[in-house]
Amino acid sequence: MSAFLQTFDLIAHARPDAPTIAIKDSIDIAGFPTTAASRALADAPPAARHADVVQRLLDAGWRITGKTNMHELAFGMTGINDLCGTPRNPQDAARIPGGSSSGSASAVGLGLVDAALGTDTGGSVRGPAACCGVIGLKPTFGRVSREGVAPGETTLDCVGPFARDMTTIIDVMLAIDLSFQTGHARRDTANLRIALSHVEADDEITRAVATAVTRSGLASHGVRLESMHDAFTAGLAVINAETWRAFGHLVASGKLGADIEARLRAAANTATADLESAERIRRAFTDEVDRALDDADVLVLPTMPSLPITIEAARAGTSVIAMSSLIRPFNLSGHPALSLPVQIEGTQLKAGLQIVGRKGEDETVCAVAAHLESMLAPSAPNP
Numbered sequence: 001m002s003a004f005l006q007t008f009d010l011i012a013h014a015r016p017d018a019p020t021i022a023i024k025d026s027i028d029i030a031g032f033p034t035t036a037a038s039r040a041l042a043d044a045p046p047a048a049r050h051a052d053v054v055q056r057l058l059d060a061g062w063r064i065t066g067k068t069n070m071h072e073l074a075f076g077m078t079g080i081n082d083l084c085g086t087p088r089n090p091q092d093a094a095r096i097p098g099g100s101s102s103g104s105a106s107a108v109g110l111g112l113v114d115a116a117l118g119t120d121t122g123g124s125v126r127g128p129a130a131c132c133g134v135i136g137l138k139p140t141f142g143r144v145s146r147e148g149v150a151p152g153e154t155t156l157d158c159v160g161p162f163a164r165d166m167t168t169i170i171d172v173m174l175a176i177d178l179s180f181q182t183g184h185a186r187r188d189t190a191n192l193r194i195a196l197s198h199v200e201a202d203d204e205i206t207r208a209v210a211t212a213v214t215r216s217g218l219a220s221h222g223v224r225l226e227s228m229h230d231a232f233t234a235g236l237a238v239i240n241a242e243t244w245r246a247f248g249h250l251v252a253s254g255k256l257g258a259d260i261e262a263r264l265r266a267a268a269n270t271a272t273a274d275l276e277s278a279e280r281i282r283r284a285f286t287d288e289v290d291r292a293l294d295d296a297d298v299l300v301l302p303t304m305p306s307l308p309i310t311i312e313a314a315r316a317g318t319s320v321i322a323m324s325s326l327i328r329p330f331n332l333s334g335h336p337a338l339s340l341p342v343q344i345e346g347t348q349l350k351a352g353l354q355i356v357g358r359k360g361e362d363e364t365v366c367a368v369a370a371h372l373e374s375m376l377a378p379s380a381p382n383p
Helices: 052-059 102-109 126-132 166-176 203-216 228-253 258-267 272-292 311-315 328-333 362-376
Strands: 004-010 020-024 063-068 115-120 135-138 158-163 193-197 219-223 298-302 337-343 350-357
Touching: 004 102, 020 102, 052 063, 052 166, 063 102, 102 115, 102 126, 102 158, 115 135, 115 166, 126 135, 126 337, 126 350, 135 166, 135 362, 158 166, 166 362, 193 203, 203 298, 203 337, 203 350, 203 362, 228 258, 228 272, 228 328, 272 328, 298 362, 337 362, 350 362
Parallel strands: 020 063, 020 115, 193 219, 193 298
Antiparallel strands: 004 063, 115 158, 135 158, 135 337, 298 350, 337 350
């Protein structure tokens, strides 16, 4: 199945009934090559040691069942991969699964594993989670170890989990982040406050998010982040420059997919002035988010402004860069952010509701998400 690149059992201290987890193929597992689903890296030698997050999962008793497929070199939003196959979107097989952690989101949504790890540089956990109708968390930048994760140098990328329920998300975080406080993540949220961020999104998604906030029963008020668009543009400049530094040498191999080669060639032209401007915007946007969180415990907004497009449309050239317009800014700022599926009225499809917290308060993000999950359950009463 194209959600996986390789399947196997990797067990250290796991019980027979241990929860299962899959690992994105940009994260090292000892004895297996880290190919990032690219023909240009197909001959990479096996990793000599586990990435820190992999070792911590094994130490905590998780059973690792395989490496997941991905958008090549983690540099794309669709999840389409003509070399390794395109993972199926569990919500609608005609639609893109989202990238770049497409296989991880797909494997969780299809019930192949209890959880999966992905990486999020410009929305690559939260985007696929929203596409595939599962939960995905991007921790605070720097909180979860990236030792053994490609690319090695980044100011944006975070390792984060996918799961179908918040209990499992919290269990994964407890394993991969030794500072994670499970009691804080499972605490009562009755006195927490939500700032509902006004953004441009399709009406059906805006309504789904607003309905979820109302049903949460938590105090809420509106807020507008004026620098969102600037932060989105700045985030693109930074990811382009950093991905070119990491993988630009592979262009000469002639083995890259056409879309990745074109993106890398364009990324090579990122100007120094653009990066200097991006760093100024990074500081300004971070300050703006911090100020908004002075008066609220979390921000809530859609994960994506629209439902994922079809694979056919993506192959025909429909632009998908706007998919990351509401998620990429929080890679630039480094705040923790989680995508939670919420029902869209009149359809079986679910949209993503994004919860953003103060830096280092990943547990609060999880606590609010768990509260929303319980209040949105079919049997939950309306407040």
